[in-house]
Amino acid sequence: TTYPSYALNLAQLGALCISNLCATKPTAANTSAGAYVLWYSIVKKIDHITASTVQLSVPCLAILGGVIFLGEQLTLLMVVATLIVLCGILMVILTKPRV
DSSP, X not given: OOOOTTSOOHHHHHHHHHHHHHHHHHHHHHHHHHHHHHHHHHHTTSOHHHHHHHGGGHHHHXXXXXXXXXXXXXXXXXXXXXXXXXXXXXXXXXXXXXX
């Protein structure tokens, strides 16, 4: 079987994939690793209800990151939704546990 001259051979395809991985993955991997180290160092110091509730703030942080780093448009709906989520988190954290 003859392949067209523009077809990549396996070695070229592997080199292309590796170069793409080397260009993008270290940044994402380092960021994720840093987030996990930070999270697991904090989670040891707080109770399990607070820890699980604080994780609900991730979408709020994603909105903030999108606005700051990507220049996304902040809408009234985003602000209201973020405030509702954060108020819910605050209510859970400040509620005294029933024994």
